[in-house]
Amino acid sequence: MGKHAPKSRKVKIQNRLSEVHEIELLEEWIESGKPESGSNPLSLEPLPHKAPVGRLPDGSFSRYAGCDRFSQLPVSKKTKDGLTQCKYKTMTDIQRASLPHSLCGRDILGAAKTGSGKTLAFVIPVLEKLYKARWGPEDGVGCIIMSPTRELAGQLFEVLKSVGKHHGFSAGLLIGGRKDVDAEKEHVNGLNILVCTPGRLLQHMDETPNFDCSQLQVQEQVLVLDEADRILDVGFKRDLNAIISQLPKHRQTLLFSATQTKSVQDLARLSLKDPEYLGVHEESDTATPNRLQQTAMLVPLDKKFDMLWSFIKAHLNSRILVFLSSCKQVKFVFETFKKLRPGIPLKCLHGRMKQDRRMGIYSQFCEQRSVLFSTDVASRGLDFNKAVDWVVQVDCPEDCAAYIHRVGRTARYLSGGRSVLFVMPSEMKILEKLEEKKIPLRVIKANEKRIQSVSDLLASLLVKYPDLQHLAQRAFVTYLKSIHKQRDKEIFDVTKLPIDEFSASLGLPMTPKIRFLKQKLKGKTVSEALSLIPENTSNDNLLEFPIKEPEFPIKDPDAGKSDVEEVDEDILLAKETQEGGENINSKGDDMYVNYFSDLSIRCVELFSFKQDGISLAEWICWLATRVTKKKKLKINVHRPVGTRVVFDEEGNTLPPLARLAASSSGADSVQLNKEKVNQRYAELRKNLKVADKEDKDLDRKRRKEKRIKEKMKNKRGREEEEEEDEELSGSDMETPRGRVDKKTKIYFDSDDEDGERRGDMAKKEGIAADAISLAEQEELALKLLNSMHS
Numbered sequence: 088m089g090k091h092a093p094k095s096r097k098v099k100i101q102n103r104l105s106e107v108h109e110i111e112l113l114e115e116w117i118e119s120g121k122p123e124s125g126s127n128p129l130s131l132e133p134l135p136h137k138a139p140v141g142r143l144p145d146g147s148f149s150r151y152a153g154c155d156r157f158s159q160l161p162v163s164k165k166t167k168d169g170l171t172q173c174k175y176k177t178m179t180d181i182q183r184a185s186l187p188h189s190l191c192g193r194d195i196l197g198a199a200k201t202g203s204g205k206t207l208a209f210v211i212p213v214l215e216k217l218y219k220a221r222w223g224p225e226d227g228v229g230c231i232i233m234s235p236t237r238e239l240a241g242q243l244f245e246v247l248k249s250v251g252k253h254h255g256f257s258a259g260l261l262i263g264g265r266k267d268v269d270a271e272k273e274h275v276n277g278l279n280i281l282v283c284t285p286g287r288l289l290q291h292m293d294e295t296p297n298f299d300c301s302q303l304q305v306q307e308q309v310l311v312l313d314e315a316d317r318i319l320d321v322g323f324k325r326d327l328n329a330i331i332s333q334l335p336k337h338r339q340t341l342l343f344s345a346t347q348t349k350s351v352q353d354l355a356r357l358s359l360k361d362p363e364y365l366g367v368h369e370e371s372d373t374a375t376p377n378r379l380q381q382t383a384m385l386v387p388l389d390k391k392f393d394m395l396w397s398f399i400k401a402h403l404n405s406r407i408l409v410f411l412s413s414c415k416q417v418k419f420v421f422e423t424f425k426k427l428r429p430g431i432p433l434k435c436l437h438g439r440m441k442q443d444r445r446m447g448i449y450s451q452f453c454e455q456r457s458v459l460f461s462t463d464v465a466s467r468g469l470d471f472n473k474a475v476d477w478v479v480q481v482d483c484p485e486d487c488a489a490y491i492h493r494v495g496r497t498a499r500y501l502s503g504g505r506s507v508l509f510v511m512p513s514e515m516k517i518l519e520k521l522e523e524k525k526i527p528l529r530v531i532k533a534n535e536k537r538i539q540s541v542s543d544l545l546a547s548l549l550v551k552y553p554d555l556q557h558l559a560q561r562a563f564v565t566y567l568k569s570i571h572k573q574r575d576k577e578i579f580d581v582t583k584l585p586i587d588e589f590s591a592s593l594g595l596p597m598t599p600k601i602r603f604l605k606q607k608l609k610g611k612t613v614s615e616a617l618s619l620i621p622e623n624t625s626n627d628n629l630l631e632f633p634i635k636e637p638e639f640p641i642k643d644p645d646a647g648k649s650d651v652e653e654v655d656e657d658i659l660l661a662k663e664t665q666e667g668g669e670n671i672n673s674k675g676d677d678m679y680v681n682y683f684s685d686l687s688i689r690c691v692e693l694f695s696f697k698q699d700g701i702s703l704a705e706w707i708c709w710l711a712t713r714v715t716k717k718k719k720l721k722i723n724v725h726r727p728v729g730t731r732v733v734f735d736e737e738g739n740t741l742p743p744l745a746r747l748a749a750s751s752s753g754a755d756s757v758q759l760n761k762e763k764v765n766q767r768y769a770e771l772r773k774n775l776k777v778a779d780k781e782d783k784d785l786d787r788k789r790r791k792e793k794r795i796k797e798k799m800k801n802k803r804g805r806e807e808e809e810e811e812d813e814e815l816s817g818s819d820m821e822t823p824r825g826r827v828d829k830k831t832k833i834y835f836d837s838d839d840e841d842g843e844r845r846g847d848m849a850k851k852e853g854i855a856a857d858a859i860s861l862a863e864q865e866e867l868a869l870k871l872l873n874s875m876h877s
């Protein structure tokens with residue numbers, strides 16, 4: 088870590104001897120004053136500042152458990168020099184409580200409020216452990232420090248570099264999003280301390296030749312998880328399990344977070360040995376820093392941007408960190424507000440930005456007053472130079488832990504800070520939950536007179552910049568999706584949101600379609616589905632779903648009957664309806680057709696209501712197919728265009744040649760001129776062929792266009808959904824690896840493709856019925872021509 092000038096051999100030997108001597112002394116000192124297992128050194132009186140430190144004249148050692156200065160700890164001169172140069176003198180509570188235990192080599196579960204100095208509480212024991220083990224470059228990896236986000240890993244790395252600058256260890260920052268992974272692979276084996284995100288570490292474990300962390304076992308070195316509860320969370324489960332399986336069980340493990348896990352299962356996964364649980368602020372009245380003033384304001388969804396805009400305009404001399412729920416929300420607010428020029432620099436930070444830019448924005452925000460719009464990527468661990476004045480939570484955090492971490496970006500160490508949470512009427516439950524967690528919130532009312540509306544300005548921006556309109560649509564959908572995906576349904580209920588008003592507040596002229604909500608409606612009963620629709624929502628606001636050919640088998644009462652039978656059935660139904668008969672089907676048709684057009688036309692493929700023993704979906708599908716069948720019946724495939732249908736005495740249709748036959752068999756019939764007939768039919772055949780070719784070409788073109796359109800639509804839908812999922816899931820944190828690749832798809836664009844495959848494709852695209860009926864028609868037309876000819 089530190090850079091040293093070349094030294095003579097003699098100096099080197101002298102240094103080594105004094106190091107060996109210092110290490111022996113430190114080990115004796117540590118051993119002599121070990122705090123009792125399970126005790127909290129915070130309860131001990133601090134040593135007087137002027138009391139002698141280290142080996143005392145009587146051969147004993149000074150007490151280090153309970154001391155409150157770094158200089159009183161049994162740590163190396165190199166570490167002490169680093170701390171002094173960084174101006175760290177007095178320990179914070181978590182440092183006082185944990186360092187005496189961790190320096191003895193014990194496993195630690197440390198929990199303390201945000202901004203209370205947890206980083207030094209693990210950086211110091213890491214440096215000391217390697218120093219006492221006389222770890223050198225040839226020894227490989229001696230310590231792994233893991234963080235859930237790249238920015239936080241970068242920040243930890245900086246602290247490690249500055250405090251450890253007098254040590255000779257090599258340390259490396261291994262985080263995703265950096266292009267130089269190959270260069271990293273060449274050097275990673277020579278590193279002693281790895282500061283990393285789980286994904287990148289696992290990548291090296293999988294891909295880098297000879298990358299081996301098994302040395303950790305030889306001398307029981309250190310594994311650190313910062314923001315441990317987040318790393319142990321489901322999002323990182325797979326990566327972490329894979330990493331742990333490659334690490335030896337014998338090691339020192341240090342876990343720190345402001346919201347610590349106590350789950351026995353989690354701790355078992357990490358094989359902790361009798362860990363010291365040090366929750367230093369557990370007895371405190373509040374779970375958040377005392378110097379933090381926290382407020383909450385009731386803001387309806389459609390007024391959020393007005394409120395945010397007004398807030399920014401009222402605090403132009405502050406450094407404001409604004410949390411929104413998705414990357415698209417962040418982008419939208421950033422891009423539009425930037426164009427509206429509020430009078431303060433604006434910045435944005437989210438997981439889909441390039442890593443270099445992310446780092447750049449982070450440091451710029453540390454330097455100057457500005458507004459930073461961010462997703463939860465900035466919610467944990469980041470220490471913005473202790474100078475964030477306001478944390479504004481525009482979108483509700485997913486739980487109390489997320490709230491604590493977000494507001495913890497201000498009021499760090501000894502500084503003060505303020506926060507405001509926008510709460511929607513449907514989210515009021517969060518206030519109760521926060522109160523239960525000892526979070527003191529004052530609910531305040533905004534001064535209506537000072538609220539400036541921004542929706543009209545947004546609407547005109549959207550007209551001027553079409554790209555922004557698309558962004559607004561995406562922001563709209565991803566926001567609703569984020570609410571829909573939240574686990575705590577007591578707080579988050581997408582159906583209670585004023586969707587149209589929200590869309591208008593983004594400046595959108597029309598409410599976009601929300602595909603993902605289909606899932607929510609699936610399998611609901613009529614009343615359940617209706618209860619999902621907000622009371623103040625008009626029919627036009629209901630979610631629109633296109634009517635498709637049903638994909639599941641339909642219980643059609645007519646199944647298996649031929650076309651002729653269908654005609655009969657159809658006529659029967661029509662007759663009975665006309666006569667006002669008591670036919671259940673016809674009544675049912677009326678009832679459901681009304682229902683269909685009134686309310687649920689959009690849901691034909693979604694609902695599976697059980698009504699009168701048959702599901703409504705089945706009914707609706709059955710109706711839909713009947714309509715299609717009726718349409719098909721209008722085309723009598725046996726009859727050439729322009730001929731009349733002739734019925735016999737019993738009302739049955741006669742084949743086209745029957746009339747000729749009948750007339751020719753009559754006694755006083757006129758003998759037909761065979762040549763003329765042949766000529767006539769040749770002409771007809773020719774015309775038919777031309778018409779047939781034109782039809783085929785037209786049909787082929789139409790099918791091709793339909794296929795392309797469908798493909799584009801599907802592709803766009805998939806991309807958008809993937810994008811939304813990425814934005815919402817762990818992508819803001821380090822992207823968990825092992826995600827399934829997009830499936831390779833085979834498209835058959837050419838009309839010359841093999842028929843079977845084309846048939847398959849056509850079926851998938853819902854045009855099977857058309858394709859088959861056309862083939863049938865062609866075949867029948869040819870048969871007819873042939874029979875006429877003969």
Ligand SMILES: Nc1ncnc2c1ncn2[C@@H]1O[C@H](COP(=O)(O)OP(=O)(O)OP(=O)(O)O)[C@@H](O)[C@H]1O
Binds near residue numbers: 175344345468496499
């Ligand atoms: N003993 C100390 N003396 C002075 N400043 C300190 C001390 N310990 C930590 N700090 C400063 O306090 C700030 C917060 O420290 P740190 O980032 O370690 O907090 P944290 O508890 O890890 O916060 P979070 O829970 O948000 O990750 C940093 O700016 C750090 O430099």
